Amino acid sequence: xxxxxxxxxxxxxxxxxxxxxxxxxxxxxxxxxxxxxxxxxxxxxxxxxxxxxxxxxxxxxxxxxxxxxxxxxxxxxxxxxxxxxxxxxxxxxxx
Amino acid sequence: xxxxxxxxxxxxxxxxxxxxxxxxxxxxxxxxxxxxxxxxxxxxxxxxxxxxxxxxxxxxxxxxxxxxxxxxxxxxxxxxxxxxxxxxxxxxxxxxxxxxxxxxxxxxxxxxxxxxxxxxxxxxxxxxxxxxxxxxxxxxxxxxxxxxxxxxxxxxxxxxxxxxxxxxxxxxxxxxxxxxxxxxxxxxxxxxxxxxxxxxxxxxxxx
Numbered sequence: 262x263x264x265x266x267x268x269x270x271x272x273x274x275x276x277x278x279x280x281x282x283x284x285x286x287x288x289x290x291x292x293x294x295x296x297x298x299x300x301x302x303x304x305x306x307x308x309x310x311x312x313x314x315x316x317x318x319x320x321x322x323x324x325x326x327x328x329x330x331x332x333x334x335x336x337x338x339x340x341x342x343x344x345x346x347x348x349x350x351x352x353x354x355x356x
Numbered sequence: 357x358x359x360x361x362x363x364x365x366x367x368x369x370x371x372x373x374x375x376x377x378x379x380x381x382x383x384x385x386x387x388x389x390x391x392x393x394x395x396x397x398x399x400x401x402x403x404x405x406x407x408x409x410x411x412x413x414x415x416x417x418x419x420x421x422x423x424x425x426x427x428x429x430x431x432x433x434x435x436x437x438x439x440x441x442x443x444x445x446x447x448x449x450x451x452x453x454x455x456x457x458x459x460x461x462x463x464x465x466x467x468x469x470x471x472x473x474x475x476x477x478x479x480x481x482x483x484x485x486x487x488x489x490x491x492x493x494x495x496x497x498x499x500x501x502x503x504x505x506x507x508x509x510x511x512x513x514x515x516x517x518x519x520x521x522x523x524x525x526x527x528x529x530x531x532x533x534x535x536x537x538x539x540x541x542x543x544x545x546x547x548x549x550x551x552x553x554x555x556x557x558x559x560x561x562x563x
Contacts, residue, residue: 280432306557
């Protein structure tokens with residue numbers, strides 16, 4: 262199979278910008294959850310966490326730069342996991 | 357693609373793509389392990405909202421925030437070390453790996469003080485205080501110790517992996533032409549960061 266090395270090498274600057282973005286998102290989560298928003302608190306915190314997770318997967322874990330097969334595999338696993346969460350959620354909400 | 361660009365006799369059967377797919381498959385099992393725990397946590401939180409709300413106030417947001425930043429920076433240093441290796445810059449690679457190891461150690465020290473504070477108040481799995489707590493409180497703290505503890509174990513494993521990688525970069529066995537180990541250890545370290553990204557809001561922030 263292909264052993265020749267990847268075509269795109271993310272620059273140091275890319276990583277530093279991504280890091281600053283992640284720190285900014287962390288600060289935003291802390292600020293948002295310090296305000297009383299009721300149920301939206303959890304929703305906002307989880308939404309931002311998912312966004313941060315996506316950034317880590319795409320940039321730090323190279324899904325954006327690597328062969329597409331990794332991206333497809335990760336998407337499938339996340340889809341399965343989301344399905345399990347949704348099913349569990351409905352189970353507890355309507356029992 | 358018949359051409360193999362790096363012709364080391366010992367590497368005749370080397371397959372970096374397959375090695376990375378193997379690492380990802382392992383990471384999926386880890387995601388499902390922690391994912392299952394996240395679901396357990398969410399369900400118990402849904403069933404004991406008041407207890408979870410009060411118990412979560414025992415945790416220091418500042419401490420959690422500092423540790424989040426430490427892990428994010430350490431993830432960036434690992435990412436930079438991989439970019440450096442791809443540019444054949446061995447010195448930066450090693451420097452960044454050392455930085456990552458130091459940050460990981462700082463994370464564990466913080467965790468030590470955080471847990472230590474709880475222990476001093478008699479709050480640890482199986483303690484008398486823990487047994488006297490209400491069901492909801494007990495669930496919150498048991499899950500807290502179990503999930504952050506399991507995450508801590510992953511930090512230690514990640515440190516071992518990165519230390520081995522560092523030694524191999526130093527000896528030249530991991531180099532600009534062959535660095536699958538560095539990439540795979542890096543993936544593992546990012547996973548540890550990824551898990552913490554969800555642990556932090558779940559335990560420290562939402563109420």
